[in-house]
Amino acid sequence: MAVTIRDVALQAQVSVSTVSRALSAPGLVKEATRQRVLDVVAGLGYQPNRAARSLITGRTGNLGIVVPDLLNPFFPSILRGVQTRAGEAGTSVFFCDSREDPDTEAELVRTMAAQVDGVVLCASLLSDDTIVDLAAVTPLVLINRIVPGVSSVLMDSASGMDQVVAHLESLGHEDHVYLGGPAAAWSNDRRMQGLAGRARLLGSFEPNFNGGYAAAEQALSTGATAFICYNDLIALGVLAYLAAHDVKVPEQISVTGFDDILYATMCSPALTTVHMPTEAAGEVAVDLLASLLDGGPAEHRELPTTLVVRASTTARPRPA
Amino acid sequence: MAVTIRDVALQAQVSVSTVSRALSAPGLVKEATRQRVLDVVAGLGYQPNRAARSLITGRTGNLGIVVPDLLNPFFPSILRGVQTRAGEAGTSVFFCDSREDPDTEAELVRTMAAQVDGVVLCASLLSDDTIVDLAAVTPLVLINRIVPGVSSVLMDSASGMDQVVAHLESLGHEDHVYLGGPAAAWSNDRRMQGLAGRARLLGSFEPNFNGGYAAAEQALSTGATAFICYNDLIALGVLAYLAAHDVKVPEQISVTGFDDILYATMCSPALTTVHMPTEAAGEVAVDLLASLLDGGPAEHRELPTTLVVRASTTARPRPA
């Protein structure tokens, strides 16, 4: 085994408790002693055993995050935010992918609960009740979901959607169609709130490229001049379908996405979309978790979203 | 605190050791007893305290993975493979993003070492020596990197590159240029091996969209009819540059990528690229780690890559 606190104590000529204090309660030790201990610690390369520490403190120093789909670029960037902030605090991060399955999601949170101090749950597909149950099992922070009594950070997609419509209207578009995401998705409701009835609603589609490809055909038959997509992945599918059918974007149809994933800048035409402050959301989630662990109350934070106008939208074509 | 092993023992009318055995060494307990214990466990919702367990076994039941860039879609899909296989074994996974920085990378591995049974290191930027040092600190499995004496799983990019060139040659192309990745990247060497001198080498570029955009201008000036890119992200940048400069792909220039990330199917033209079995690599890495933990020797696995022909390549244009 590695070097233990006893080795340090021995070599520093103090008791183990002094070593312990020197490390985790510096104020309780005479400065000179503390320095001596620290030197030995450095010399020996001593690292406290986290298992032993957490056995007694009841804290693990870890946190967990559950996302619905690691392959959706939206989530890795939240992960990155979480890791950044957690890392600053010496906290390590467990991740899990629920593969868009609510049961798996709940199960993962429960499993994680045993070995983390708290968990961040992204874009949860669970019912409010289940989430409340989970929040009783472990400190919980929601991202892009609001449940009364549970901490959460929201990227304000309602406002984002409002900006989209306003942008389109300013371009003269009068007939918009919304290519919706999963009916069960809370974010979908939220976006429809932002829409406020200013677009015709089109079914619910899988929130990925294929879903968008399928949606495009339907959307085209409506005769609308602007397609508002639930997310960038759907928009990308739409773009591909339209390109394949020689429909010019944005000349004939304006298309908007949502999320501003990396690829939104890479496709052509580059996508007009709503930027979501994903990394920031991850960081804020960690802060909220920390405050929860300090005994603070459940809190709610809202992060602003901003419309990013790129090349996929333009003025409404003159009616024939 | 939660329910402990003593609560279970008490209610099941057995000693704590029997409970312990019923859970982790079923063979050593009479079936009837075991069943009784299991019932109580279920009834009480008992979950063994992992800290206590690992304090004594020296095992954490966790594993770590370090990737250079979570935002590159290539890596989340490895993560997913890792999680899938680890999850089957009841192992949890820590992740870290080194942001393409070797020092951070080494530091992360060292930090993780304290709280995991082993770590998976993806596309490491570290020197062989450092990796060997790290492998002495914790069981280590490399993905897309070979270092003697250290376990590794390789997606055979040399062969993939060979297939790319063969494909291009079969289309009549005679003048290829390779838009290389970071000079320090081991994968880059590997791909050049596959190239076997059959393409002109062009500087080293950042392995992302911007890098590709920059590379395209240089590549264009060479007069080559086929651009072989280090990875898909670079290829995407190239595509964007060419589109912006009215160069038709594949009519005027054929472009190939590498990795087969999600976006490779979404862009237009869809990218001819080399498919990397990323999820499988993640799974195999976990297997290798498991065998290492069982005291097995360092092993090496090679996974085949396959060329995926899409729309970005076609026959060489007739010389003017």
Place this chain on the structure above:
DNA sequence: TTGAAAGCGCTAACAG
């Protein structure tokens, strides 16, 4: 300001 000692919850000998 420091040390001694008592466990945290669990597993692993060692007996029986």
Place this chain on the structure above:
DNA sequence: CTGTTAGCGCTTTCAA
């Protein structure tokens, strides 16, 4: 097959 016991490495009273 099961129970008793001794810690794993650390923090934290309680005394000194």
